[in-house]
Amino acid sequence: MSRYTPATAEDRRRMLEYIGVGSIDDLYSGIPAGVRQKDLPDIPKALSEPEVIRDLRELAGANRNIDDLPCFLGAGIYDHFIPAAVDSIISRGEFTTCYTPYQPEVSQGTLQAIFQYQTMVCELTGMEVSNASMYDGASATAEAAVLAASATKRKKILWGRNVNPQTKEVLRTYCWSRGLEHGEVPAAGGTIDREALDGALSAGDAAALVVQSPSFFGTVEDIKALAEKVHGAGALLIVVTDLLALGTLEAPGALGADIVAGDGQTVGNPASFGGPAFGFIAVNKPLMRKMPGRICGQTVDSRGRRAFVLTLQAREQHIRREKATSNICSNQNLCIVAASVYLSLLGPQGLAEVGGQIMAKTEYALGRLEKSGKFRRAFPGVPCFREAVLLSERPVKELNRRLLDAGIIGGYSLEPLYPELENGWLLAVTENRTKQEIDRLVAVAGGDA
Amino acid sequence: MTRRMETVFEASRPGRKGYALPELDVPAVDCRTALGKACRGKPPRLPEMAEVDVVRHFTRLSKLNYSVDEGFYPLGSCTMKYNPKVNEVAARMPGFARLHPLQPEETAQGAMKLLFDLGAMLAEITGMDAVTLQPAAGAHGEQTGLMLIKAWHESRGDAKRTKVIVPDSAHGTNPASAAVTGFETVEVASDDEGMVDLGSLEAILDDTVAALMLTNPNTLGIFEKHILELTEAVHRAGGLVYYDGANLNAIMGKARPGDMGFDVLHLNLHKTFGTPHGGGGPGAGPVGVKAELEPFLPSPVVVHKGGRYTFTGKDERPRSIGRVRSFYGNFGVLVKAYAYIRALGPEGLKEASEMSVLNANYLAKKLGGLYPLAHKGHCMHEFVLNGGPLKHETGVSTLDVAKAVIEAGFHPPTIYFPLIVPEALMVEPTETESVETLDRFADAMEEIVAKARSEGPEAFRGLPTTTPISRPDETTAARNPILRWQFGE
Structure with a gap:
C-alpha cells in the first residue's frame, strides 16, 4: 500500500461491501475486455522516500549548476538574486495546493495576489490592463501576435531579427496553426533597421511589429520612433521586454506600445532549466476584452466589503467554448506570487x-x-x-x-x-x-x- | 481574521525596503548617460515594504485560501489529490533549480536523463510511442496535439480536413483548442448513458473530419464501452483520435489510451501525477503520440545515444511543428512528476487509480440517495449529481449548495459542468482521501439537502458566513472592471 493512499485493507473491504461488489476489479467491468491491461512492466519498482531522494540527488548531482559555475549565459534565462523570503512564501501549502480560484470566498489569497501582480505589471509596463499571466514569454508573445491580428483584421506579423530565436520559433508555430503570415525585419546594426521596416510596412498589410527591447542582443530599441512608423502603417506595436529591466528602462506604454509581453523569470523565479516561470501580457483598454487568459477584478461582497473575483470571463473557453479569445484556462499562478513577493521586497x-x-x-x-x-x-x-x-x-x-x-x-x-x-x-x-x-x-x- | 486585508500598495511607506545588495565593486555607470532617453523617467509605483511586512502580508493572504493541505477538495475533473512534499524538495535541489537551460549538455546530463526517462515512463503508462514534455498546461497540450494532427494531415496533402468532432459533454477547452488551431468544431450528441452515440458519430464522419476528441472515462465518470468501435470508425474515415487526459487518474495500470486506438493525447501532470496546482499553475501538459506522428513533435527532443543524452538540433527534425514554448517545458514540474512516479512504481500507480475508483463509487452510493446520479451502474474516478430535481422541489440551486458546502468546511465539487446535466455537481474524491473524510462529506451533504427541504432557498442566501468574504458581486466586476489598484483611492 502506498504512503499516499490512506485506505487500509479493512477500509477497502468495508467500502466494497457497502457498494455491494466483491472486488475493485468489478468496478472496472465497464472497460471492454479488449483494452484491459495487466501491468506496467517498464515502470521501475516503487521507492521509499529516502530512496526517492537518493535517486533524485544522483540525477541532480550529475549536473553542474550555476551555484558552482559562475554563469555569463543569458539568452532568455538570467541568474538574478532571489531573496529567501520568496521561496518561503511560495512553499506555503495554502498557495501551492489550491486550484484556480473558481470559488472566490475561499480563494481571496490567490485572487488578491493576482490583482496586486496585475497592478505591478501595469506600473512597470506603463499599460492599463494586465492579465493574470501566461505560460512563458515566448507563448505570451505569440498570443500577443494573434490578438493583434484579430484586432486589426490583418494577417501578417512582422518581427525584428533581434527577437529571441526561441520566441520566433513559437511565433512561427502559432502563425502556421492560425493561418497567419510572417516576415522578419533585419537588425544589422543591433537594432531594427528603419529603412527595411519602412519597406516591410509599405504594403499596408501588417497586423503588428514585434520588437524586443532589451533585444536578444541586449540592445535597447527606440520604441517611440518604431511606434510612430508602425502606427503610421495602421499596425500595432508589440513590445517584448523584461520586468526587471523595466525598473531601469522607460515604460513601453509611455512610448507608444499597444501590447507589452515578455517573460517574468527575471523577477523572483529560478532558472530551473528553463521553467516554470511565467509570461506576462498587458494592453490598453481598447484591447481589454480581446485579451487571452485569466483576469482578476475588484468588486464588493454582499456586505459591501472589498473582494476580488475572476472577471471578464465572457472571453473564456468555459463560457464561450469555440468562440473564446484563446483556449488558456490557467495562469502560472505560483510563479507570479513569487514575482510579487520579489517586487514587493525590492x-x-x-x-x-x-x-x-x-x-x-x-x-x-x-x-x-x-x-x-x-x-x-x-x-x-x-x-x-x-x-x-x-x-x-x-x-x-x-x-x-x-x-x-x-x-x-x-x-x-x-x-x-x-x-x-x-x-x-x-x-x-x-x-x-x-x-x-x-x-x-x-x-x-x-x-x- | 476579521481585520480588513490591506493591499501591498496601501501598506507601502516611502523609504522602506526589504532587500540589500552587496556594495557595487566596479565603477558605477550613470543610467541617463548610458541609456539616454531610454532611461526610465517616472519610477513604477511598486510597494516599499520591510521584509517582515512583506512576509506577514503574504502569509496573511495565504490564509484566505482553502487548499488540499487544509482539507477535502472534491473538484470534479481537476483531480485534487494530495501533493507529496518530497517532490517539492526534489524540484528545489540546486542541481535542478539552478540549471541554465542552455548550459553545455555535458553539464546537464542528469536533467536530460530525467526528461528522457519521464517521457519513456509516460509513454509506457499511456501506451503511446513518443512524448513531448514541452507544453506548459493541459490546454497547451491540447493545442499542441491538434497542431500535430493538422501537420500530419497536411503532410499527406489532405487539406480538406477542417473539422474536429467534440462530444457535447466535453470540457470547454476542447472546442476552444480546436478553434485556436484553425479547426471548426462539430458537436456529437451523447446517448442516454452519457456515452458517445456511435450512430450519431458515424453520421457526421466524412473526409472533412480531422479528428475526434474524447475524454475517457468521460465527463460523467464512465468508460466509453464502445471505445474500440468509436476509434475504428474515425480511423476508417481517415481521421485521428485525440485523448484528453483529464481523467487518466481512473485507469493507470488498468487500460491504456494507446491500446484503445488513440493517436494523440495530452496528460495533466498536475492532476494525475501529483504535482500541485499552485492556484492555477504552473502545471505541465505533455503530449504523447503514436509512431507515425512522432516526426512532427515539437523540437527539441532528448535522444540517448552512445551513453549520452543530447537535444536534437533544428535540422534533425524537418517535419517538426516547431516550438510551442521556450526550452523544454516546465522542468520543475516535470521533476515533481518524475519523483511521484518513482515513489509509486507500477503497483502504486495502479493502486492510485483503483482507490480513486473505489472512493468515487463509495461516495456515489452515499450521495445517490440524495440526488439522482447522472450515470448508471458503477462510475470510474468521479461522478455527476443531477441538482435539477432538488432545485425544482426546493428552489435551492447548485450554486446555493456549493456555498453551503463551503460553510461546512469543504471545497465544493465542480458545479454546472458537464453542461448536459442540469444543475450539475461533479464530484471527484481522488485516492488520497480516507473513508472518514468521505463519510464526513456525505454527512454534510445530507444536512444541506435536509436544510434545503426544510428551510428553502432563503436559508442559503447569506452563505457562506465563515469565509473572509461573503458572496461577491460578479456582475459589477464585469460591467465596471477594476483590474488594478487605483492609487487615488
Missing part, C-alpha cells in the same frame, strides 16, 4: 539599484574584455542592458570550452543562428556576478594560453 529603488549594478558590471566586463584585445563590441554606441554581443578573435566553441574547464559558463554562441555575426558571443552580466568572477572570466577569455 520596490522601485531596489529594482533601479539592481538595474544600476547590472549596467555597471556589464560595462566593466565589456571594457575589460575589449582591452584584452581579443574581443570587440559588435554594436558599439548602441545602448544595451545586461547583455551584449562581442565578436571574439577565436571560435566561440573553443572559448567556451576553455571557460568551462576553468569552471565558468561562458556566453551564448550566436553564429549558428546568426551567421553574419562571425564568432559572435552574447555575454550576460547580472548583479550576481562579482568583480572577482568577471576578472577571472577576462583572465581566461582574454588570456593567450
Whole structure:
C-alpha cells in the first residue's frame, strides 16, 4: 500500500461491501475486455522516500549548476538574486495546493495576489490592463501576435531579427496553426533597421511589429520612433521586454506600445532549466476584452466589503467554448506570487539599484574584455542592458570550452543562428556576478594560453 | 481574521525596503548617460515594504485560501489529490533549480536523463510511442496535439480536413483548442448513458473530419464501452483520435489510451501525477503520440545515444511543428512528476487509480440517495449529481449548495459542468482521501439537502458566513472592471 493512499485493507473491504461488489476489479467491468491491461512492466519498482531522494540527488548531482559555475549565459534565462523570503512564501501549502480560484470566498489569497501582480505589471509596463499571466514569454508573445491580428483584421506579423530565436520559433508555430503570415525585419546594426521596416510596412498589410527591447542582443530599441512608423502603417506595436529591466528602462506604454509581453523569470523565479516561470501580457483598454487568459477584478461582497473575483470571463473557453479569445484556462499562478513577493521586497529603488549594478558590471566586463584585445563590441554606441554581443578573435566553441574547464559558463554562441555575426558571443552580466568572477572570466577569455 | 486585508500598495511607506545588495565593486555607470532617453523617467509605483511586512502580508493572504493541505477538495475533473512534499524538495535541489537551460549538455546530463526517462515512463503508462514534455498546461497540450494532427494531415496533402468532432459533454477547452488551431468544431450528441452515440458519430464522419476528441472515462465518470468501435470508425474515415487526459487518474495500470486506438493525447501532470496546482499553475501538459506522428513533435527532443543524452538540433527534425514554448517545458514540474512516479512504481500507480475508483463509487452510493446520479451502474474516478430535481422541489440551486458546502468546511465539487446535466455537481474524491473524510462529506451533504427541504432557498442566501468574504458581486466586476489598484483611492 502506498504512503499516499490512506485506505487500509479493512477500509477497502468495508467500502466494497457497502457498494455491494466483491472486488475493485468489478468496478472496472465497464472497460471492454479488449483494452484491459495487466501491468506496467517498464515502470521501475516503487521507492521509499529516502530512496526517492537518493535517486533524485544522483540525477541532480550529475549536473553542474550555476551555484558552482559562475554563469555569463543569458539568452532568455538570467541568474538574478532571489531573496529567501520568496521561496518561503511560495512553499506555503495554502498557495501551492489550491486550484484556480473558481470559488472566490475561499480563494481571496490567490485572487488578491493576482490583482496586486496585475497592478505591478501595469506600473512597470506603463499599460492599463494586465492579465493574470501566461505560460512563458515566448507563448505570451505569440498570443500577443494573434490578438493583434484579430484586432486589426490583418494577417501578417512582422518581427525584428533581434527577437529571441526561441520566441520566433513559437511565433512561427502559432502563425502556421492560425493561418497567419510572417516576415522578419533585419537588425544589422543591433537594432531594427528603419529603412527595411519602412519597406516591410509599405504594403499596408501588417497586423503588428514585434520588437524586443532589451533585444536578444541586449540592445535597447527606440520604441517611440518604431511606434510612430508602425502606427503610421495602421499596425500595432508589440513590445517584448523584461520586468526587471523595466525598473531601469522607460515604460513601453509611455512610448507608444499597444501590447507589452515578455517573460517574468527575471523577477523572483529560478532558472530551473528553463521553467516554470511565467509570461506576462498587458494592453490598453481598447484591447481589454480581446485579451487571452485569466483576469482578476475588484468588486464588493454582499456586505459591501472589498473582494476580488475572476472577471471578464465572457472571453473564456468555459463560457464561450469555440468562440473564446484563446483556449488558456490557467495562469502560472505560483510563479507570479513569487514575482510579487520579489517586487514587493525590492520596490522601485531596489529594482533601479539592481538595474544600476547590472549596467555597471556589464560595462566593466565589456571594457575589460575589449582591452584584452581579443574581443570587440559588435554594436558599439548602441545602448544595451545586461547583455551584449562581442565578436571574439577565436571560435566561440573553443572559448567556451576553455571557460568551462576553468569552471565558468561562458556566453551564448550566436553564429549558428546568426551567421553574419562571425564568432559572435552574447555575454550576460547580472548583479550576481562579482568583480572577482568577471576578472577571472577576462583572465581566461582574454588570456593567450 | 476579521481585520480588513490591506493591499501591498496601501501598506507601502516611502523609504522602506526589504532587500540589500552587496556594495557595487566596479565603477558605477550613470543610467541617463548610458541609456539616454531610454532611461526610465517616472519610477513604477511598486510597494516599499520591510521584509517582515512583506512576509506577514503574504502569509496573511495565504490564509484566505482553502487548499488540499487544509482539507477535502472534491473538484470534479481537476483531480485534487494530495501533493507529496518530497517532490517539492526534489524540484528545489540546486542541481535542478539552478540549471541554465542552455548550459553545455555535458553539464546537464542528469536533467536530460530525467526528461528522457519521464517521457519513456509516460509513454509506457499511456501506451503511446513518443512524448513531448514541452507544453506548459493541459490546454497547451491540447493545442499542441491538434497542431500535430493538422501537420500530419497536411503532410499527406489532405487539406480538406477542417473539422474536429467534440462530444457535447466535453470540457470547454476542447472546442476552444480546436478553434485556436484553425479547426471548426462539430458537436456529437451523447446517448442516454452519457456515452458517445456511435450512430450519431458515424453520421457526421466524412473526409472533412480531422479528428475526434474524447475524454475517457468521460465527463460523467464512465468508460466509453464502445471505445474500440468509436476509434475504428474515425480511423476508417481517415481521421485521428485525440485523448484528453483529464481523467487518466481512473485507469493507470488498468487500460491504456494507446491500446484503445488513440493517436494523440495530452496528460495533466498536475492532476494525475501529483504535482500541485499552485492556484492555477504552473502545471505541465505533455503530449504523447503514436509512431507515425512522432516526426512532427515539437523540437527539441532528448535522444540517448552512445551513453549520452543530447537535444536534437533544428535540422534533425524537418517535419517538426516547431516550438510551442521556450526550452523544454516546465522542468520543475516535470521533476515533481518524475519523483511521484518513482515513489509509486507500477503497483502504486495502479493502486492510485483503483482507490480513486473505489472512493468515487463509495461516495456515489452515499450521495445517490440524495440526488439522482447522472450515470448508471458503477462510475470510474468521479461522478455527476443531477441538482435539477432538488432545485425544482426546493428552489435551492447548485450554486446555493456549493456555498453551503463551503460553510461546512469543504471545497465544493465542480458545479454546472458537464453542461448536459442540469444543475450539475461533479464530484471527484481522488485516492488520497480516507473513508472518514468521505463519510464526513456525505454527512454534510445530507444536512444541506435536509436544510434545503426544510428551510428553502432563503436559508442559503447569506452563505457562506465563515469565509473572509461573503458572496461577491460578479456582475459589477464585469460591467465596471477594476483590474488594478487605483492609487487615488
